[in-house]
Amino acid sequence: MEHTLFVIGKLFTTALALVIAYQAYRGYQRHHTQLLLYVAAGFALVGLGGLLEGVLFELLQVSIFEAGFVAALVTAAGMLSILYALYAPIHKDSGRPFDKRPLRVVPGSKPLLFGLPSFSIV
Known part of the structure:
Protein backbone atom coordinates (compact mmCIF):
# COMPACT_ATOMS: atom_id res chain seq x y z
CA MET A 1 0.00 0.00 0.00
CA GLU A 2 1.37 3.33 -0.99
CA HIS A 3 -0.72 5.42 1.42
CA THR A 4 0.15 3.92 4.80
CA LEU A 5 -0.62 7.01 6.89
CA ALA A 17 -15.70 4.65 17.00
CA LEU A 18 -15.92 0.98 17.97
CA VAL A 19 -14.70 1.72 21.51
CA ILE A 20 -17.40 4.38 21.83
CA ALA A 21 -19.97 1.95 20.43
CA TYR A 22 -18.89 -0.70 22.93
CA GLN A 23 -19.16 1.72 25.86
CA ALA A 24 -22.62 2.83 24.72
CA TYR A 25 -23.67 -0.82 24.46
CA ARG A 26 -22.39 -1.45 27.99
CA GLY A 27 -24.47 1.51 29.13
CA TYR A 28 -27.48 -0.02 27.40
CA GLN A 29 -26.92 -3.32 29.20
CA ARG A 30 -26.55 -1.60 32.56
CA HIS A 31 -29.46 0.82 32.33
CA HIS A 32 -31.74 -0.96 29.83
CA THR A 33 -32.23 2.30 27.94
CA GLN A 34 -33.01 1.59 24.31
CA LEU A 35 -31.71 4.96 23.12
CA LEU A 36 -28.19 3.94 24.16
CA LEU A 37 -28.54 0.98 21.83
CA TYR A 38 -29.20 3.42 18.97
CA VAL A 39 -26.09 5.38 19.97
CA ALA A 40 -24.03 2.17 19.99
CA ALA A 41 -25.33 1.08 16.59
CA GLY A 42 -24.75 4.56 15.20
CA PHE A 43 -21.11 4.76 16.26
CA SER A 63 -13.70 2.36 -7.92
CA ILE A 64 -13.01 5.09 -5.37
CA PHE A 65 -16.30 6.77 -6.29
CA GLU A 66 -18.35 3.64 -5.63
CA ALA A 67 -16.41 2.80 -2.45
CA GLY A 68 -16.85 6.35 -1.17
CA PHE A 69 -20.55 6.30 -2.01
CA VAL A 70 -21.16 3.05 -0.12
CA ALA A 71 -19.10 4.31 2.84
CA ALA A 72 -21.05 7.58 2.87
CA LEU A 73 -24.35 5.67 2.96
CA VAL A 74 -23.22 3.50 5.88
CA THR A 75 -21.83 6.52 7.75
CA ALA A 76 -25.03 8.49 7.14
CA ALA A 77 -27.09 5.58 8.50
CA GLY A 78 -24.95 5.67 11.63
CA MET A 79 -25.40 9.39 12.02
CA LEU A 80 -29.16 9.04 11.59
CA SER A 81 -29.16 6.43 14.35
CA ILE A 82 -27.26 8.77 16.70
CA LEU A 83 -29.53 11.66 15.71
CA TYR A 84 -32.60 9.58 16.50
CA ALA A 85 -31.17 8.79 19.93
CA LEU A 86 -30.61 12.48 20.60
CA TYR A 87 -34.02 13.72 19.45
CA ALA A 88 -36.32 10.77 20.21
CA PRO A 89 -39.16 11.51 22.59
CA ILE A 90 -38.34 10.34 26.08
CA HIS A 91 -40.95 8.24 27.85
CA LYS A 92 -41.49 8.51 31.58
CA ASP A 93 -40.02 5.06 32.17
CA SER A 94 -37.35 5.16 29.45
CA GLY A 95 -34.42 4.94 31.82
CA ARG A 96 -32.34 6.78 34.34
CA PRO A 97 -29.58 8.22 32.11
CA PHE A 98 -31.98 10.82 30.75
CA ASP A 99 -33.02 12.18 34.14
CA LYS A 100 -31.89 15.67 35.07
CA ARG A 101 -30.30 14.51 38.30
CA PRO A 102 -26.55 15.18 38.58
CA LEU A 103 -23.93 12.51 38.02
CA ARG A 104 -21.61 11.39 40.80
CA VAL A 105 -18.63 9.06 40.97
CA VAL A 106 -19.57 5.68 42.40
CA PRO A 107 -17.24 4.82 45.30
CA GLY A 108 -15.30 1.61 44.70
CA SER A 109 -16.47 1.38 41.09
CA LYS A 110 -14.40 -0.38 38.45
CA PRO A 111 -12.86 2.01 35.90
CA LEU A 112 -14.55 1.83 32.51
CA LEU A 113 -11.82 2.92 30.13
CA PHE A 114 -8.31 4.33 30.51
CA GLY A 115 -8.75 4.62 34.28
CA LEU A 116 -11.84 6.86 34.07
CA PRO A 117 -14.31 6.28 36.93
CA SER A 118 -17.86 5.06 36.60
CA PHE A 119 -20.67 7.56 37.09
CA SER A 120 -24.11 7.15 38.55
CA ILE A 121 -27.26 9.23 38.75
CA VAL A 122 -27.86 10.58 42.27
Missing part, protein backbone atom coordinates in the same frame (compact mmCIF):
# COMPACT_ATOMS: atom_id res chain seq x y z
CA PHE A 6 -4.10 7.20 5.41
CA VAL A 7 -4.76 3.55 6.27
CA ILE A 8 -3.42 4.01 9.79
CA GLY A 9 -5.68 7.04 10.25
CA LYS A 10 -8.73 5.11 9.03
CA LEU A 11 -7.96 2.19 11.34
CA PHE A 12 -7.45 4.52 14.30
CA THR A 13 -10.73 6.37 13.79
CA THR A 14 -12.54 3.06 13.27
CA ALA A 15 -11.08 1.74 16.52
CA LEU A 16 -12.18 4.89 18.39
CA ALA A 44 -20.51 1.22 15.03
CA LEU A 45 -21.87 2.17 11.61
CA VAL A 46 -19.88 5.42 11.52
CA GLY A 47 -16.69 3.55 12.35
CA LEU A 48 -17.31 0.71 9.95
CA GLY A 49 -18.27 3.10 7.15
CA GLY A 50 -14.74 4.48 6.99
CA LEU A 51 -13.21 1.04 7.14
CA LEU A 52 -15.57 -0.26 4.48
CA GLU A 53 -14.38 2.35 2.01
CA GLY A 54 -10.80 1.14 2.32
CA VAL A 55 -11.75 -2.51 2.07
CA LEU A 56 -13.86 -1.95 -1.03
CA PHE A 57 -11.21 0.17 -2.74
CA GLU A 58 -8.02 -1.65 -1.72
CA LEU A 59 -9.07 -5.29 -1.51
CA LEU A 60 -12.09 -5.63 -3.80
CA GLN A 61 -10.81 -3.16 -6.43
CA VAL A 62 -14.06 -1.16 -6.52
Whole structure:
Protein backbone atom coordinates (compact mmCIF):
# COMPACT_ATOMS: atom_id res chain seq x y z
CA MET A 1 0.00 0.00 0.00
CA GLU A 2 1.37 3.33 -0.99
CA HIS A 3 -0.72 5.42 1.42
CA THR A 4 0.15 3.92 4.80
CA LEU A 5 -0.62 7.01 6.89
CA PHE A 6 -4.10 7.20 5.41
CA VAL A 7 -4.76 3.55 6.27
CA ILE A 8 -3.42 4.01 9.79
CA GLY A 9 -5.68 7.04 10.25
CA LYS A 10 -8.73 5.11 9.03
CA LEU A 11 -7.96 2.19 11.34
CA PHE A 12 -7.45 4.52 14.30
CA THR A 13 -10.73 6.37 13.79
CA THR A 14 -12.54 3.06 13.27
CA ALA A 15 -11.08 1.74 16.52
CA LEU A 16 -12.18 4.89 18.39
CA ALA A 17 -15.70 4.65 17.00
CA LEU A 18 -15.92 0.98 17.97
CA VAL A 19 -14.70 1.72 21.51
CA ILE A 20 -17.40 4.38 21.83
CA ALA A 21 -19.97 1.95 20.43
CA TYR A 22 -18.89 -0.70 22.93
CA GLN A 23 -19.16 1.72 25.86
CA ALA A 24 -22.62 2.83 24.72
CA TYR A 25 -23.67 -0.82 24.46
CA ARG A 26 -22.39 -1.45 27.99
CA GLY A 27 -24.47 1.51 29.13
CA TYR A 28 -27.48 -0.02 27.40
CA GLN A 29 -26.92 -3.32 29.20
CA ARG A 30 -26.55 -1.60 32.56
CA HIS A 31 -29.46 0.82 32.33
CA HIS A 32 -31.74 -0.96 29.83
CA THR A 33 -32.23 2.30 27.94
CA GLN A 34 -33.01 1.59 24.31
CA LEU A 35 -31.71 4.96 23.12
CA LEU A 36 -28.19 3.94 24.16
CA LEU A 37 -28.54 0.98 21.83
CA TYR A 38 -29.20 3.42 18.97
CA VAL A 39 -26.09 5.38 19.97
CA ALA A 40 -24.03 2.17 19.99
CA ALA A 41 -25.33 1.08 16.59
CA GLY A 42 -24.75 4.56 15.20
CA PHE A 43 -21.11 4.76 16.26
CA ALA A 44 -20.51 1.22 15.03
CA LEU A 45 -21.87 2.17 11.61
CA VAL A 46 -19.88 5.42 11.52
CA GLY A 47 -16.69 3.55 12.35
CA LEU A 48 -17.31 0.71 9.95
CA GLY A 49 -18.27 3.10 7.15
CA GLY A 50 -14.74 4.48 6.99
CA LEU A 51 -13.21 1.04 7.14
CA LEU A 52 -15.57 -0.26 4.48
CA GLU A 53 -14.38 2.35 2.01
CA GLY A 54 -10.80 1.14 2.32
CA VAL A 55 -11.75 -2.51 2.07
CA LEU A 56 -13.86 -1.95 -1.03
CA PHE A 57 -11.21 0.17 -2.74
CA GLU A 58 -8.02 -1.65 -1.72
CA LEU A 59 -9.07 -5.29 -1.51
CA LEU A 60 -12.09 -5.63 -3.80
CA GLN A 61 -10.81 -3.16 -6.43
CA VAL A 62 -14.06 -1.16 -6.52
CA SER A 63 -13.70 2.36 -7.92
CA ILE A 64 -13.01 5.09 -5.37
CA PHE A 65 -16.30 6.77 -6.29
CA GLU A 66 -18.35 3.64 -5.63
CA ALA A 67 -16.41 2.80 -2.45
CA GLY A 68 -16.85 6.35 -1.17
CA PHE A 69 -20.55 6.30 -2.01
CA VAL A 70 -21.16 3.05 -0.12
CA ALA A 71 -19.10 4.31 2.84
CA ALA A 72 -21.05 7.58 2.87
CA LEU A 73 -24.35 5.67 2.96
CA VAL A 74 -23.22 3.50 5.88
CA THR A 75 -21.83 6.52 7.75
CA ALA A 76 -25.03 8.49 7.14
CA ALA A 77 -27.09 5.58 8.50
CA GLY A 78 -24.95 5.67 11.63
CA MET A 79 -25.40 9.39 12.02
CA LEU A 80 -29.16 9.04 11.59
CA SER A 81 -29.16 6.43 14.35
CA ILE A 82 -27.26 8.77 16.70
CA LEU A 83 -29.53 11.66 15.71
CA TYR A 84 -32.60 9.58 16.50
CA ALA A 85 -31.17 8.79 19.93
CA LEU A 86 -30.61 12.48 20.60
CA TYR A 87 -34.02 13.72 19.45
CA ALA A 88 -36.32 10.77 20.21
CA PRO A 89 -39.16 11.51 22.59
CA ILE A 90 -38.34 10.34 26.08
CA HIS A 91 -40.95 8.24 27.85
CA LYS A 92 -41.49 8.51 31.58
CA ASP A 93 -40.02 5.06 32.17
CA SER A 94 -37.35 5.16 29.45
CA GLY A 95 -34.42 4.94 31.82
CA ARG A 96 -32.34 6.78 34.34
CA PRO A 97 -29.58 8.22 32.11
CA PHE A 98 -31.98 10.82 30.75
CA ASP A 99 -33.02 12.18 34.14
CA LYS A 100 -31.89 15.67 35.07
CA ARG A 101 -30.30 14.51 38.30
CA PRO A 102 -26.55 15.18 38.58
CA LEU A 103 -23.93 12.51 38.02
CA ARG A 104 -21.61 11.39 40.80
CA VAL A 105 -18.63 9.06 40.97
CA VAL A 106 -19.57 5.68 42.40
CA PRO A 107 -17.24 4.82 45.30
CA GLY A 108 -15.30 1.61 44.70
CA SER A 109 -16.47 1.38 41.09
CA LYS A 110 -14.40 -0.38 38.45
CA PRO A 111 -12.86 2.01 35.90
CA LEU A 112 -14.55 1.83 32.51
CA LEU A 113 -11.82 2.92 30.13
CA PHE A 114 -8.31 4.33 30.51
CA GLY A 115 -8.75 4.62 34.28
CA LEU A 116 -11.84 6.86 34.07
CA PRO A 117 -14.31 6.28 36.93
CA SER A 118 -17.86 5.06 36.60
CA PHE A 119 -20.67 7.56 37.09
CA SER A 120 -24.11 7.15 38.55
CA ILE A 121 -27.26 9.23 38.75
CA VAL A 122 -27.86 10.58 42.27
